[in-house]
Amino acid sequence: MTNATDPFSASVIPFEVPEQMRAFAEKGVSQARESYAKFKDAAETHNSAIEAFFANASKGASEYSTKVMEFMRANTTANLDFAQQLLGIKSPSEALELWTGHSRKMVETVTAQAKELGELGQKVATETVEPFKESASKLFRTAA
Secondary structure, eight states: OOOTTOTTSTTSOOOOOOHHHHHHHHHHHHHHHHHHHHHHHHHHHHHHHHHHHHHHHHHHHHHHHHHHHHHHHHHHHHHHHHHHHHHTOOSHHHHHHHHHHHHHHHHHHHHHHHHHHHHHHHHHHHHHHHHHHHHHHHHHHHHO
């Protein structure tokens, strides 16, 4: 059952597409396929870069957390030792001497720990971003 007013019905008189139009359309389809293939390759490459990014970030966060916990344990132990030493003092001058010695030691320790955490953070950040750097360099090398 076809309708004469419906342009999509089978009763419409078929017409032939000119050769130039057909060639133009085929060229467009060909270029679209090539572009899709390039896009797909780039997407697959970047997917692996994203996976590597998250793997490195997870590993780095674990290392960083482990180091922070190690420092917390060491600082807590040092403070408990200090508290135990305070219990054995006999004079205010001895308390002052113990307090200044502990304070100096803790400042030095915290400074060294902060430096170590900073270096570890920089290392983690560099390793985490490396997959994106490699992926971008491949992408720009291919585009050039």
